[in-house]
Amino acid sequence: MRVSIHANSNANSQVAKGKLLAGLKAPAFQIDEAHPDVVITIGGDGTLLSAFHRYADQLDHVRFIGVHTGHLGFYTDWRDFEVDALIEALNRDSGESISYPLLDVLTDFEDGTTAHYLALNEATLKRESGTMRSDVYIRENFFESFRGDGLCVATPTGSTAYSKSNGGAVIHPRLDAMQVTEIASINNRVFRTLAAPMILAPDEWISLRPEPFQDYVMTIDQFTARPSMINAIRFKIASERIHFARYRHMHFWDRVEDAFIGAKKPDAL
Structure with missing residues (x-):
């Protein structure tokens, strides 16, 4: 061995x-x-x-x-x-x-390049200054226009971490699901979001298409990146799994x- x-x-x-x-x-x-x-x-x-x-x-x-x-x-x-x-x-x-599901994150940048990541716990997108504004799609179907500090997408094992602190549910790791939680969303007569955690099935994916700002901060587990102009980020359950x-x-x-x-x-x- x-x-x-x-x-x-x-x-x-x-x-x-x-x-x-x-x-x-x-x-x-x-x-x-x-x-x-x-x-x-x-x-x-x-x-x-x-x-x-x-x-x-x-x-x-x-x-x-x-x-x-x-x-x-x-x-x-x-x-x-x-x-x-x-x-x-x-x-x-x-x-x-025993194996647990992972999160697959694919980022498309304005210059035509892409970046691919795997997360064990979660991935987030925020803005350093000002309100983050992003259209949210589920399976390429428009779902909502988000306004707030950011969004967190977590695996079942990651549901006990940052996702939980944002009001997310704790999910058993035998479920091949991912959870989306809002980070300080804005809800008023002008802007409306679901304002509740979403748990997506393994054959579904979620895409964010943020408005073009250069001060986004993206995290993959404990790692932080400040990417260039983002066109879209897609999150789904990965084909890979972690084995213990x-x-x-x-x-x-x-x-x-x-x-x-x-x-x-x-x-x-």
């Missing part, structure tokens, strides 16, 4: 990385940063997002494992004090995995409860 390890600069992460490297010296393992079979991230969800974008062109054969050095994250199944158990699971590996080496099951709603509620469990009846 070819393994790549990515850790953030946190002291606990570096200690866990050293322990993991020491445990993977068996002949069955080979450290390979260029073409790994398994990518192990140590830190948090941000560390895993960075590793995902590094290996986005190898998703057909790479599986990811997340080790968290803080509280439990949405993409991390292991804690830093469980490195020995993780090494045992790697030794028993039989190719088990899942050696033990943790229910998605348990992750949601732990992250956002953390309530004391009721006494057994």
Whole structure:
């Protein structure tokens, strides 16, 4: 098994990385940063997002494992004090995995060029100054004229991140859907939007055709771009998927409860 390890600069992460490297010296393992079979991230969800974008062109054969050095994250199944158990699971590996949908983003620029991105969590379009004005199309059919700060398009796993803070629903990652949430939309007697999150089916796509300004800011997960003049941006569920080496099951709603509620469990009846 070819393994790549990515850790953030946190002291606990570096200690866990050293322990993991020491445990993977068996002949069955080979450290390979260029073409790994398994990518192990140590830190948090941000560390895993960075590793995902590094290996986005190898998703057909790479599986990811997340080790968290803080509280439990949405993409991390292991804690830093469980490195020995993780090494045992790697030794028993039989190719088990679970996959989640990704977001495909295609941008057309005024000069005729295009740019293509994959997002694990979400993509957004905003303006740095002034109101963003954009026509919104669903499957090439005009839907609305948006006025506001911006729009966020998220995957199911990304529904617990920025999308949720904009009032979006939390979507189970087994659903191949994407969600569009408005960021501070303007609704009055002149301008009207749906003013509610939209969840689109996997065979649908959404296109934005913003008015021609040069101060747009586009984000793909944690990365920010200030593109040149945009003609249109199309969002759809990607044909690619991210695969996680899942050696033990943790229910998605348990992750949601732990992250956002953390309530004391009721006494057994």
